[in-house]
Amino acid sequence: MSLTHTDQNGHAHMVDVSAKTDSARVARASGRVRAAPATLALICDNGLKKGDVLAVARIAAIQAAKKCWELIPLCHQIPLSGVTVEFELDHDNGTIHIQAQCKTTAPTGVEMEALTAVSVAGLTLYDMCKAVDRGMSIDTVRLETKSGGAGGDWHRGAQA
Amino acid sequence: MSLTHTDQNGHAHMVDVSAKTDSARVARASGRVRAAPATLALICDNGLKKGDVLAVARIAAIQAAKKCWELIPLCHQIPLSGVTVEFELDHDNGTIHIQAQCKTTAPTGVEMEALTAVSVAGLTLYDMCKAVDRGMSIDTVRLETKSGGAGGDWHRGAQA
Amino acid sequence: MSLTHTDQNGHAHMVDVSAKTDSARVARASGRVRAAPATLALICDNGLKKGDVLAVARIAAIQAAKKCWELIPLCHQIPLSGVTVEFELDHDNGTIHIQAQCKTTAPTGVEMEALTAVSVAGLTLYDMCKAVDRGMSIDTVRLETKSGGAGGDWHRGAQA
Amino acid sequence: MSLTHTDQNGHAHMVDVSAKTDSARVARASGRVRAAPATLALICDNGLKKGDVLAVARIAAIQAAKKCWELIPLCHQIPLSGVTVEFELDHDNGTIHIQAQCKTTAPTGVEMEALTAVSVAGLTLYDMCKAVDRGMSIDTVRLETKSGGAGGDWHRGAQA
Amino acid sequence: MSLTHTDQNGHAHMVDVSAKTDSARVARASGRVRAAPATLALICDNGLKKGDVLAVARIAAIQAAKKCWELIPLCHQIPLSGVTVEFELDHDNGTIHIQAQCKTTAPTGVEMEALTAVSVAGLTLYDMCKAVDRGMSIDTVRLETKSGGAGGDWHRGAQA
Amino acid sequence: MSLTHTDQNGHAHMVDVSAKTDSARVARASGRVRAAPATLALICDNGLKKGDVLAVARIAAIQAAKKCWELIPLCHQIPLSGVTVEFELDHDNGTIHIQAQCKTTAPTGVEMEALTAVSVAGLTLYDMCKAVDRGMSIDTVRLETKSGGAGGDWHRGAQA
Numbered sequence: 001m002s003l004t005h006t007d008q009n010g011h012a013h014m015v016d017v018s019a020k021t022d023s024a025r026v027a028r029a030s031g032r033v034r035a036a037p038a039t040l041a042l043i044c045d046n047g048l049k050k051g052d053v054l055a056v057a058r059i060a061a062i063q064a065a066k067k068c069w070e071l072i073p074l075c076h077q078i079p080l081s082g083v084t085v086e087f088e089l090d091h092d093n094g095t096i097h098i099q100a101q102c103k104t105t106a107p108t109g110v111e112m113e114a115l116t117a118v119s120v121a122g123l124t125l126y127d128m129c130k131a132v133d134r135g136m137s138i139d140t141v142r143l144e145t146k147s148g149g150a151g152g153d154w155h156r157g158a159q160a
Numbered sequence: 161m162s163l164t165h166t167d168q169n170g171h172a173h174m175v176d177v178s179a180k181t182d183s184a185r186v187a188r189a190s191g192r193v194r195a196a197p198a199t200l201a202l203i204c205d206n207g208l209k210k211g212d213v214l215a216v217a218r219i220a221a222i223q224a225a226k227k228c229w230e231l232i233p234l235c236h237q238i239p240l241s242g243v244t245v246e247f248e249l250d251h252d253n254g255t256i257h258i259q260a261q262c263k264t265t266a267p268t269g270v271e272m273e274a275l276t277a278v279s280v281a282g283l284t285l286y287d288m289c290k291a292v293d294r295g296m297s298i299d300t301v302r303l304e305t306k307s308g309g310a311g312g313d314w315h316r317g318a319q320a
Numbered sequence: 321m322s323l324t325h326t327d328q329n330g331h332a333h334m335v336d337v338s339a340k341t342d343s344a345r346v347a348r349a350s351g352r353v354r355a356a357p358a359t360l361a362l363i364c365d366n367g368l369k370k371g372d373v374l375a376v377a378r379i380a381a382i383q384a385a386k387k388c389w390e391l392i393p394l395c396h397q398i399p400l401s402g403v404t405v406e407f408e409l410d411h412d413n414g415t416i417h418i419q420a421q422c423k424t425t426a427p428t429g430v431e432m433e434a435l436t437a438v439s440v441a442g443l444t445l446y447d448m449c450k451a452v453d454r455g456m457s458i459d460t461v462r463l464e465t466k467s468g469g470a471g472g473d474w475h476r477g478a479q480a
Numbered sequence: 481m482s483l484t485h486t487d488q489n490g491h492a493h494m495v496d497v498s499a500k501t502d503s504a505r506v507a508r509a510s511g512r513v514r515a516a517p518a519t520l521a522l523i524c525d526n527g528l529k530k531g532d533v534l535a536v537a538r539i540a541a542i543q544a545a546k547k548c549w550e551l552i553p554l555c556h557q558i559p560l561s562g563v564t565v566e567f568e569l570d571h572d573n574g575t576i577h578i579q580a581q582c583k584t585t586a587p588t589g590v591e592m593e594a595l596t597a598v599s600v601a602g603l604t605l606y607d608m609c610k611a612v613d614r615g616m617s618i619d620t621v622r623l624e625t626k627s628g629g630a631g632g633d634w635h636r637g638a639q640a
Numbered sequence: 641m642s643l644t645h646t647d648q649n650g651h652a653h654m655v656d657v658s659a660k661t662d663s664a665r666v667a668r669a670s671g672r673v674r675a676a677p678a679t680l681a682l683i684c685d686n687g688l689k690k691g692d693v694l695a696v697a698r699i700a701a702i703q704a705a706k707k708c709w710e711l712i713p714l715c716h717q718i719p720l721s722g723v724t725v726e727f728e729l730d731h732d733n734g735t736i737h738i739q740a741q742c743k744t745t746a747p748t749g750v751e752m753e754a755l756t757a758v759s760v761a762g763l764t765l766y767d768m769c770k771a772v773d774r775g776m777s778i779d780t781v782r783l784e785t786k787s788g789g790a791g792g793d794w795h796r797g798a799q800a
Numbered sequence: 801m802s803l804t805h806t807d808q809n810g811h812a813h814m815v816d817v818s819a820k821t822d823s824a825r826v827a828r829a830s831g832r833v834r835a836a837p838a839t840l841a842l843i844c845d846n847g848l849k850k851g852d853v854l855a856v857a858r859i860a861a862i863q864a865a866k867k868c869w870e871l872i873p874l875c876h877q878i879p880l881s882g883v884t885v886e887f888e889l890d891h892d893n894g895t896i897h898i899q900a901q902c903k904t905t906a907p908t909g910v911e912m913e914a915l916t917a918v919s920v921a922g923l924t925l926y927d928m929c930k931a932v933d934r935g936m937s938i939d940t941v942r943l944e945t946k947s948g949g950a951g952g953d954w955h956r957g958a959q960a
Contacts, residue, residue: 003289011212014722053172055376056233059372063553071227072280082493124234140297178402215696216695220699222814226869227870332533332858334880362483372490391547392540392600396881397877535856539713539859696812696874700872711863711923713924752923770943778940
């Protein structure tokens with residue numbers, strides 16, 4: 001087993017995928033923002049009056065997915081064919097759950113695009129709430145499922 | 161208490177900081193990547209042979225700090241006067257600790273820049289190791305300290 | 321009278337503002353999107369159910385203001401200290417009025433940032449509605465007022 | 481009839497085009513900049529001495545077409561296979577006519593790319609002439625024709 | 641013989657490649673940085689202690705290859721399927737040799753991507769060493785070979 | 801003597817300039833493109849008919865100067881207060897001379913911005929002429945002079 005993104009000397013390269021053919025691919029990632037109850041209440045209130053808070057985070061996430069190749073140095077430029085981002089407020093546990101799904105038809109997968117969308121959604125929520133709650137944290141950003149491509153499908157629960 | 165990044169109608173805006181003066185500011189953020197022991201061993205081996213893995217993540221983090229205003233929709237464009245990014249491999253707990261520190265002299269702070277650097281460092285490590293370990297997660301991305309500005313200093317431990 | 325952005329040979333350059341000092345500046349621009357009544361009704365409905373349509377256009381506008389220097393080749397890189405974007409639906413005349421205001425403290429003005437914000441808000445509205453109304457147009461994108469700087473204030477009505 | 485870029489809850493998403501196949505597509509958009517006669521004369525003079533003014537606007541427009549996906553939050557990343565931008569000075573009516581045509585082979589169309597090119601050409605002309613004519617406006621930015629794709633062809637005159 | 645990137649009036653356009661089909665393409669470019677012996681020694685020392693200098697230049701080069709379409713106004717947006725960047729220190733001649741290879745499957749070639757990678761690698765080396773050696777120069781940035789596409793193969797030695 | 805852009809472990813960082821004050825700075829860089837006589841003649845002809853070739857390269861150079869911080873990983877974000885780019889065709893020696901000058905008022909210099917402008921001007925000329933002359937090379941990209949800042953002035957001739 002060895003790292004794919006470095007050569008035998010340990011030097012970084014963009015992995016050659018020229019021999020791979022395009023296939024339909026989907027990846028879904030998730031994460032959560034932990035916040036104080038009062039912060040969650042403010043986000044909820046903003047939503048009740050048709051506010052922009054979750055919309056801003058959703059747009060930031062979609063745009064970040066499209067810019068993944070620019071942020072992550074060795075990522076390929078993948079044309080996304082669809083992105084969705086969902087939020088769920090969990091007042092009991094003081095968390096905002098984030099889910100992002102990305103699709104493409106390409107020679108390589110969109111896991112990084114989905115993970116980037118989740119991370120930037122979390123960062124954007126932090127930004128908009130930081131004046132009232134600097135102690136927030138972004139947690140458990142991880143891949144949930146991926147499908148398509150020669151590597152086959154992967155589901156978090158099924159890995160054991 | 162109300163959200164600063166939305167107006168009385170809940171609409172997003174870039175907060176007006178034109179009345180604030182420049183001051184020296186520092187922010188430090190941290191996070192961790194949880195990985196399988198074999199993944200940590202590969203990163204460690206890469207380092208032993210002078211490989212690029214941690215260097216790639218460090219560069220990605222520094223560049224992301226500079227692009228924070230582009231990723232986070234309501235962030236101001238802050239000229240950074242210094243960025244450092246450090247990694248620490250903790251084999252016992254299967255984690256890579258990430259720390260980023262950003263400095264500026266500006267009317268508003270650099271918390272988001274430091275948090276963005278940590279997140280993108282984590283995403284870059286995920287990218288380079290994902291072929292061997294899709295189950296990795298990025299955890300506990302949070303602000304550690306900030307200083308400077310009218311808001312005063314903030315330290316994680318001191319908030320209680 | 322001659323063009324400031326080209327030299328005596330007609331060649332483009334970024335105008336030298338190194339002798340100018342920072343001053344507080346504000347610019348406000350406006351424009352309108354003309355659409356079919358059914359399109360306006362859909363945007364209105366989306367708003368009633370707390371939808372994202374106007375929020376997406378607002379965020380796109382704010383981000384475009386920050387990227388103005390990248391889009392307009394001879395623009396200076398101006399750090400914005402505040403941006404607001406407002407929409408008003410005028411069902412009688414079948415138009416969406418767009419207003420953007422940008423602020424900075426800089427050696428040169430933010431007219432282009434405000435005009436870029438309005439244009440990109442209009443383009444984003446077109447994008448989201450084009451499947452139902454390809455005939456929409458973006459009209460009367462223009463500066464309303466600017467203040468600050470050696471050039472003094474300017475108001476549209478006062479120019480005659 | 482409903483908006484395609486928001487889901488049943490009104491939330492924004494990047495529309496899933498993964499089931500669509502690539503096809504050759506063309507879109508042509510137009511717009512005009514209204515300026516004072518003296519401003520048009522200066523642009524004309526610049527052209528007579530082989531100046532850069534229209535060239536700068538043309539280049540800005542081509543580059544903006546390539547960046548459309550970055551400016552318009554829900555746009556797909558479309559690889560353009562050709563872009564042309566034309567200007568026509570109409571001294572009698574005090575306007576500069578702008579036309580842009582974009583081509584691609586992709587699962588979705590290039591209307592937004594053509595409209596963005598026209599808008600940024602107009603903004604760039606405004607920028608270069610603003611010191612002599614702040615009252616300029618950008619008008620009637622609209623789609624003229626599109627062809628290709630499942631949606632079929634569309635021509636402005638034919639919509640009635 | 642005429643320039644392909646301008647029309648019969650000399651106006652710039654993005655060349656229409658819509659009639660061309662995708663094919664596998666490779667381009668390799670090279671260049672060199674001339675530096676004082678002491679500068680080369682510092683780079684070498686940095687490498688001996690597993691330093692980041694060459695890694696930073698390599699990452700900058702790979703990222704620049706992906707952004708070529710954004711830097712070079714008339715370049716098409718080409719999705720790269722692989723990039724490698726190599727350095728060789730030549731202490732006798734006081735030069736660092738840079739080689740970059742880019743691959744794609746696209747309707748047009750990747751010569752500009754490879755040349756951009758080499759140039760940005762050189763600029764990045766200059767940046768990191770400029771405090772000790774402002775006299776460095778970047779030389780002989782040129783295409784070595786290209787293959788694929790209707791234009792056929794090209795090798796530097798074979799052109800005479 | 802040691803490298804400023806890496807710490808004692810050889811790790812890259814963005815150099816901390818927070819203790820430095822703003823000062824007026826200027827840097828001038830140069831380079832040349834070597835081309836076949838027929839290529840130079842085509843560029844010259846394009847100029848005679850008021851063509852865009854040199855204008856495109858000039859605009860690309862100015863925009864690249866503004867994006868230097870994005871291309872060169874450890875560069876600071878410097879707001880440029882003026883950029884000029886000049887070309888001179890030397891038919892006898894088969895070269896196009898490129899000169900770029902950048903100005904700023906900032907805590908650190910603009911050498912990299914000027915060098916990046918020259919490099920991207922050269923790459924853009926290569927791009928527009930490559931269909932007729934793949935053998936072109938970009939040579940002798942180097943700093944000519946810099947002034948301002950604690951480091952003092954530097955002139956190429958004066959370094960011996």
